[in-house]
Structures are given as C-alpha cells and as structure tokens.
Amino acid sequence: MTNYKLVFAITFAALLSSCGGNKNTSSMTKEEIIEYRVDTLLSQMTLEEKLGQMNQLSFSSIEALQPAIEAGKVGSILNTEDAKTVNALQHIAVEKSRLHIPLLMSRDVIHGFKTIFPIPLGQGATFDPALVQKGARIAAVEASSTGIRWTFSPMVDIARDARWGRMAEGYGEDPYLTSLMGAATVRGYQTADLSDPTAMAACVKHFVGYGAAESGLDYNSTFIPERQLRNVYLPSFKASVDAGALTVMTSFNDNDGVPSTGNTFILKDILRNEWGFNGFVVTDWGSTSGLIVHGFATDAYDAAMKSINAGVDMEMVSGAILANGAKLIDDKRISMGEIDRAVSNILRVKFSLGLFENPYTDETSPSVMYTPDHLKAAKKSAIESAILLKNDGVLPLKKSVKRVLVVGPLADAPYEQMGTWVFDGEKEHTITPLAALKEMYGDRVKVTYMSVLDYSRDRNTSKISAAVSAARRADVILAFVGEESFLSGEAHCLADLNLVGAQKEMLRALGKTATPLVTVVMAGRPLTIGDELAESAAVLYSFHPGTMGGPALAELLMGDASPSGRTPVTFPRMVGQEPIYYARHQVERPANENEVLLYDIPVGSSQTSTGCRSFYLDAGKDALVPFGFGLTYTTFKYGEVHISSSEVGVKDTLTLSTTLTNTGKVAGTEVVQLYVQDCVGSVTRPMKELKRFRRVTLQPGESQKVSFQLPVSDLAYWTYPMVYKVEPGDFKAWISPNSKVGTPISFVVK
Ligand code: GLC
Numbered sequence: 198m199t200n201y202k203l204v205f206a207i208t209f210a211a212l213l214s215s216c217g218g219n220k221n222t223s224s225m226t227k228e229e230i231i232e233y234r235v236d237t238l239l240s241q242m243t244l245e246e247k248l249g250q251m252n253q254l255s256f257s258s259i260e261a262l263q264p265a266i267e268a269g270k271v272g273s274i275l276n277t278e279d280a281k282t283v284n285a286l287q288h289i290a291v292e293k294s295r296l297h298i299p300l301l302m303s304r305d306v307i308h309g310f311k312t313i314f315p316i317p318l319g320q321g322a323t324f325d326p327a328l329v330q331k332g333a334r335i336a337a338v339e340a341s342s343t344g345i346r347w348t349f350s351p352m353v354d355i356a357r358d359a360r361w362g363r364m365a366e367g368y369g370e371d372p373y374l375t376s377l378m379g380a381a382t383v384r385g386y387q388t389a390d391l392s393d394p395t396a397m398a399a400c401v402k403h404f405v406g407y408g409a410a411e412s413g414l415d416y417n418s419t420f421i422p423e424r425q426l427r428n429v430y431l432p433s434f435k436a437s438v439d440a441g442a443l444t445v446m447t448s449f450n451d452n453d454g455v456p457s458t459g460n461t462f463i464l465k466d467i468l469r470n471e472w473g474f475n476g477f478v479v480t481d482w483g484s485t486s487g488l489i490v491h492g493f494a495t496d497a498y499d500a501a502m503k504s505i506n507a508g509v510d511m512e513m514v515s516g517a518i519l520a521n522g523a524k525l526i527d528d529k530r531i532s533m534g535e536i537d538r539a540v541s542n543i544l545r546v547k548f549s550l551g552l553f554e555n556p557y558t559d560e561t562s563p564s565v566m567y568t569p570d571h572l573k574a575a576k577k578s579a580i581e582s583a584i585l586l587k588n589d590g591v592l593p594l595k596k597s598v599k600r601v602l603v604v605g606p607l608a609d610a611p612y613e614q615m616g617t618w619v620f621d622g623e624k625e626h627t628i629t630p631l632a633a634l635k636e637m638y639g640d641r642v643k644v645t646y647m648s649v650l651d652y653s654r655d656r657n658t659s660k661i662s663a664a665v666s667a668a669r670r671a672d673v674i675l676a677f678v679g680e681e682s683f684l685s686g687e688a689h690c691l692a693d694l695n696l697v698g699a700q701k702e703m704l705r706a707l708g709k710t711a712t713p714l715v716t717v718v719m720a721g722r723p724l725t726i727g728d729e730l731a732e733s734a735a736v737l738y739s740f741h742p743g744t745m746g747g748p749a750l751a752e753l754l755m756g757d758a759s760p761s762g763r764t765p766v767t768f769p770r771m772v773g774q775e776p777i778y779y780a781r782h783q784v785e786r787p788a789n790e791n792e793v794l795l796y797d798i799p800v801g802s803s804q805t806s807t808g809c810r811s812f813y814l815d816a817g818k819d820a821l822v823p824f825g826f827g828l829t830y831t832t833f834k835y836g837e838v839h840i841s842s843s844e845v846g847v848k849d850t851l852t853l854s855t856t857l858t859n860t861g862k863v864a865g866t867e868v869v870q871l872y873v874q875d876c877v878g879s880v881t882r883p884m885k886e887l888k889r890f891r892r893v894t895l896q897p898g899e900s901q902k903v904s905f906q907l908p909v910s911d912l913a914y915w916t917y918p919m920v921y922k923v924e925p926g927d928f929k930a931w932i933s934p935n936s937k938v939g940t941p942i943s944f945v946v947k
Contacts, residue, residue, distance in 0.1 A: 247540045252271055253512060254275075255275050270519060273302070274300055275303040283344025283558055309575065310339035312339060314743045317368055318366070324892060337387075346398060347400065355430050359723045370765070399442045401438065403481060404445050464478055478508055479512075483515040583742070593753075593755055594755050603647075608646065613681045618687075656699050674715065676716045678704065694723070696726065704729050721740065723768040760828065764826045769821060779884075794817055825890075831859050835869075856901070867893050869892075870931075878916065880916065909923055930942050
C-alpha cells in the first residue's frame with residue numbers, strides 16, 4: 198500500500214475509534230458506507246476546517262497555496278493545468294493537513310479538453326444525445342488524465358435570444374432537447390462508476406434562468422415568473438440532476454430581484470426538497486461577494502450569511518464564507534447545521550469520486566490526448582452538427598469541379614474555429630477547411646485561397662475586387678465566414694446579428710459573379726443572414742466545429758458525408774425579433790399567413806386598414822429559419838400520421854407513427870420530430886412543443902415506419918394554480934421535419 202493510502206487508512210481507523218466509529222460496515226450499501234464516512238470525518242472537523250472545505254480557490258502557484266491547504270482552508274482548486282501540479286497540491290492536502298482531506302480539482306471543460314468538439318450549441322444541432330455523451334466521455338478521459346475530476350459543465354440554460362453571447366454554451370431554445378443533451382453530458386462525464394479515475398463530476402449550470410437575461414445582455418436581470426421557470430427553465434436542470442449530476446452552479450442573474458446565489462426558493466425548496474438533490478452547490482465565480490454588487494447584501498459578512506442560509510455549499514474564489522463563517526456562527530446568524538449540511542455535501546462527492554483512496558494522478562501513463570478515436574468522434578460530431586440551410590443543387594460539389602476558390606476569414610483560422618470557452622485545446626491541432634480541402638483534393642483540383650479579410654471584423658474591402666476577378670476563373674467559390682471565437686461566450690453580447698466587418702460586402706460582390714457561391718458560416722450563435730441566403734447557391738451553418746471542423750466541412754461539401762444537422766435555435770430575420778422561439782404561447786391575435794409588410798402598405802393607409810395582428814411591419818411574423826430545420830442531400834416524404842387512439846386517459850401511452858420515405862437519389866439522415874400542442878389549458882399554452890425526435894437514415898427509395906411512444910403523462914405541465922399535471926382536453930400532434938411544417942392529427946385526453 199503506497200504511503201498516502203497507509204496514512205489515510207491509519208487516520209481513518211483513528212477517526213473511527215475516536216468517535217465510536219468501529220461500526221461493522223460489511224452489511225452497508227455503498228451509499229450507506231459513504232454517509233458513514235462523511236459523518237465520521239465531519240465529527241472530527243473543526244469549524245475552521247469545515248469552512249475550509251466550503252472554500253474554492255483559483256490556482257496561482259503551489260507556494261502561494263501551500264499554507265492555506267496545509268491549514269485545511271481549501272476544499273477545491275480550479276484552473277490547474279497538469280498532473281504534476283495537481284499531484285503536488287494534493288500531496289500537501291493529503292499528507293500535511295491535519296485530516297488529510299484531498300482537494301477536488303476542477304476546470305471548465307466545456308466542449309472538450311484537448312480534442313475540441315463543436316461548441317455545445319453545435320452539439321445540440323446534432324439531435325444525437327448518444328454522440329454528445331461520447332464527446333463528454335472523451336473530454337473526461339483527457340481532462341482526468343491531468344488530475345481534473347470536476348468540470349463546470351453541462352450548461353443547460355435555455356437560450357432564446359441570440360444577442361446573448363452564452364447561447365453558444367448551451368444546447369439551444371428547447372427544454373426537451375436541452376434536457377436530453379444535458380443528461381447525456383452528465384452520463385458521459387461521470388459514467389456509472391464515479392470512482393473510475395476517468396470519471397469527472399459534472400456541474401449543471403447556471404442555476405437558474407440565466408439565459409433569459411433581459412435584452413440578451415449577459416449578467417442582466419431576469420423576470421421569470423414561477424410557472425415559466427418550472428415549465429421552461431427548470432426541466433433541463435432536473436433532467437441533469439436526475440441523470441446523477443454531482444454538483445450545481447448558481448447563476449449570476451437576479452430573478453425577480455433575488456440573485457440565485459441567495460435564492461432559497463431555487464436552492465432549497467426546489468433543488469433539495471422537491472428534487473432530492475444530494476450533491477453540492479457551488480457559486481459562480483465570486484458570486485457570493487457579487488451579492489454586495491447586486492445591492493442584495495451590505496458586506497461580505499452579510500453576503501456569506503445569505504449564501505449559506507440560501508443553500509450554497511461551496512464559494513468560488515471570493516472567500517467571504519471562510520472569512521466570516523466563524524463570526525456568523527458566534528453571532529448565531531447561521532447555524533452549525535447549515536455548515537455541516539454544506540460540508541457533508543462536499544465530502545459526499547469527494548468520497549463518491551474515490552479521492553480518499555486515489556487522490557493522485559498517474560503522471561507516467563501515456564498521453565490520451567488527440568488519439569485517433571477522439572479525433573474521429575470529434576469529426577463525427579462536427580459533421581452531424583452542420584446544418585444545410587440552402588442548396589440549389591451546387592452541393593455536394595460535382596466531380597467536374599476542377600477550380601475551387603476558397604475565400605473568407607474563417608477558411609484557415611485554427612484558433613477561431615474552436616469557438617468559445619477553450620482553455621486547453623491547441624490550435625496547432627486544428628485542421629481547417631482550407632487544409633482539409635487541399636488534402637482531399639490533392640492535385641486533382643486547383644484550390645486557390647484568398648482570405649480577402651484577415652479576420653471576421655476586418656473592414657478592409659481592398660481585396661474584394663481581386664477575389665471577384667479570381668472567382669471568374671473558378672468553377673465554385675467556397676466562402677468561410679462568421680465570427681471570431683471571441684465574439685460569443687461569456688460577456689460577449691451583440692446588439693446586431695449581421696455578419697461583422699466587410700463579410701457582407703465580400704459575399705455580395707462574389708454573389709454577383711456567375712460562379713456559384715457556397716457560403717459556410719462558423720459562428721457561436723444564429724446570425725441574421727437573410728441577404729447571404731439569397732446571394733448564395735448554398736449555405737452550410739456550423740456552430741464553431743472545433744478541432745476537426747475542417748475535415749468535417751470538407752467531407753460534407755464534397756459529398757463524402759451528408760448533412761443532417763437541425764437548428765437547435767430559431768434564426769431571426771432581424772435582431773429586433775429577439776427573443777424569438779417556436780414555442781410561443783397562443784396569442785389573442787395571431788398573424789395571418791400573408792400580412793402586408795412595410796413597403797407594400799399603400800401611402801396614407803388608415804390606422805387599422807391592415808388589421809391588428811401579431812407581426813412586425815418590417816420583419817413580418819416568421820423567423821428566417823425555424824427551430825428543427827435542416828436540409829440533406831436527398832429528399833424525404835412523410836406519410837400520414839397515425840395515432841393509436843384518438844381518445845386517451847392520463848395513464849395511457851400513445852403511439853404515433855408515420856412512414857418516412859427517402860424520395861431522392863442518395864442516402865440521407867432525417868431528424869424526425871414529434872410536436873404536441875395542448876389546445877386549451879388553465880393558462881395559455883405554447884403553440885407546439887417538441888416531445889420526441891429520432892435520427893433516421895434511409896437509402897434512396899427506402900421507406901421506414903417511424904413510431905414514437907408518448908406517455909400521456911409527458912403532457913403534464915405546471916398549471917393554474919401551480920400544480921404539475923395533465924389537463925384533460927383537446928390536443929394536436931405533428932410528426933414533421935421541423936417546428937414550422939406538418940399536418941396535425943387531433944386527440945383528446947379524457
Ligand atoms: C465563469 C462562468 C462559469 C464558469 C466559472 C469558472 O464566470 O460564468 O460558467 O464555469 O466562471 O470559470
């Protein structure tokens with residue numbers, strides 16, 4: 198037994214004997230043993246040591262952190278980068294502190310550690326939870342090899358406003374899709390065996406409602422009433438907690454005036470009492486002290502008190518709890534019970550991860566970074582995340598194409614292609630579209646490259662004319678445009694969603710040539726690309742595809758892979774339509790199909806001459822691209838929808854089915870979607886809600902029956918008064934290719 202295990206075994210035996218802890222654990226379950234170990238250790242801890250476990254620090258240097266770790270004043274460290282550093286810090290905690298409690302090492306591993314996958318919004322576009330789970334597993338294998346055993350992911354904030362830069366980090370606008378993706382990510386990180394040294398504790402964030410920041414402005418207030426919170430913003434967190442997430446992170450926003458880090462209703466009433474969550478709650482960065490800035494606490498003493506009493510267990514870096522906890526106890530402003538609750542939650546996670554038995558990371562094991570399997574999975578994810586928004590037939594590129602002009606600031610931008618929230622991915626490993634195209638075409642095709650713009654915000658139009666000339670000598674133009682990675686992510690909001698810099702001018706000029714223009718967009722959000730859709734022969738949309746984005750996009754463009762991505766968010770025509778999403782409630786004056794718009798309204802029209810309905814005079818009533826939309830290289834026909842019964846009880850299960858046929862000439866993958874509308878409720882209900890989806894791959898001419906099982910209980914929602922139940926009445930269902938189209942079938946819940 199290596200010395201630290203011996204040290205711990207002796208210490209644990211001493212702990213047991215010193216508090217009558219010689220219980221026979223042989224008949225206990227794994228969970229009971231963990232609780233017993235938690236209680237035994239807790240009974241030995243001083244108040245200072247308890248407060249220490251509640252304290253998370255950001256890595257600075259081993260020397261700077263050593264005194265606090267030795268004194269038992271640190272429970273977790275974030276932002277370490279290598280196993281050697283982690284082990285050095287861990288040796289201090291395990292061998293020099295009084296109780297030898299290991300540290301929990303953590304880092305933001307948001308969409309891959311070294312092998313970077315598409316940003317989560319892109320992974321949402323795959324509508325492939327199994328693939329998302331695989332990506333999370335790979336991220337955990339890579340990150341845990343450096344000693345990271347806790348990551349601040351998945352982010353399951355529902356986001357319906359593309360002005361918000363953090364839309365990039367979640368899985369989109371829909372609670373059902375986000376719930377499946379969040380749960381898949383938790384399973385991928387944690388596996389079924391938490392003590393597996395490659396298991397990494399998930400942290401579901403940001404609890405809760407952060408994506409509803411007013412005006413799409415990050416950190417802004419939210420005003421989400423309880424029913425909307427429960428029906429839209431909480432389900433993805435509950436799905437992730439039910440999947441076993443070990444931790445939850447509080448969000449920066451105040452909702453209806455109450456900052457999440459001081460919000461007892463969400464942290465105790467819902468998370469603990471309703472959901473039975475027994476992991477631990479960590480604040481977001483400095484968010485306990487942030488209560489002072491919110492004007493919700495007067496000082497650090499007050500902020501620490503409000504955080505602890507609301508249900509926070511661990512404070513990320515602001516140190517208010519460590520500094521004020523003892524005085525708060527003396528002043529009876531917090532109880533020791535609250536402290537013990539928090540520390541027990543933290544110790545439970547540490548025991549569950551096997552940190553007491555295996556606190557160290559093997560520094561000698563061969564690297565697991567960028568293995569062929571990891572890169573292959575990352576490429577598959579990038580392929581499945583790409584969304585074909587338009588294709589006049591130019592794609593896939595024909596074998597007759599011999600001269601390809603590649604342009605744009607994202608064609609060969611290895612750093613930008615990885616997208617936001619990448620701390621460990623290395624651009625040297627990124628394969629760009631230009632590199633992939635050259636590799637795949639070899640000398641068979643002449644590939645000419647002109648970036649035209651040096652970066653996405655570049656406003657220098659001087660090279661556009663040369664590109665136009667070059668376009669005239671090409672068989673096709675492949676333009677790679679979009680956003681630098683910096684333009685999305687935390688604190689990076691935009692009030693204008695048009696392509697930045699001179700990208701629009703470049704595309705407009707190229708679109709006027711006779712050479713077909715294929716536009717590939719890499720971005721962290723949906724952009725208002727109506728003009729570019731009109732000017733391009735084809736548009737392929739890729740939410741920052743990561744390390745293998747180049748080969749993925751090249752294979753899609755050349756037909757070696759077939760696009761199957763679907764929009765996980767609604768694309769607006771104009772930014773003024775934000776927030777925009779398909780699951781709008783049924784309003785009193787819905788727009789008609791053919792409203793008269795701005796420039797078609799006769800001069801001098803009287804005020805009510807075009808009616809009074811819900812649409813914009815300039816943007817109209819529709820999105821540019823609806824939720825769930827995506828084309829393939831083939832075509833699909835949906836048969837009639839069949840339903841197992843047109844009248845059901847709340848305990849029944851409906852079967853809804855249709856026959857899907859590939860009516861094209863090549864194989865393709867369709868994402869078949871099931872939507873349901875609750876036509877009448879005790880409150881107004883969404884016009885439709887996604888309830889199931891399935892990826893179906895068919896050969897040319899092949900037909901397949903696609904069936905969905907839908908327990909009627911899945912139609913429950915938080916009603917008026919606030920009760921979660923299915924309300925009898927009329928319903929409609931669609932089985933369709935996206936949220937906009939399809940013929941409904943009716944049924945009644947008795
Ligand atoms: C940041 C983010 C959060 C992240 C944390 C640690 O401010 O809001 O998502 O996990 O700090 O880096």
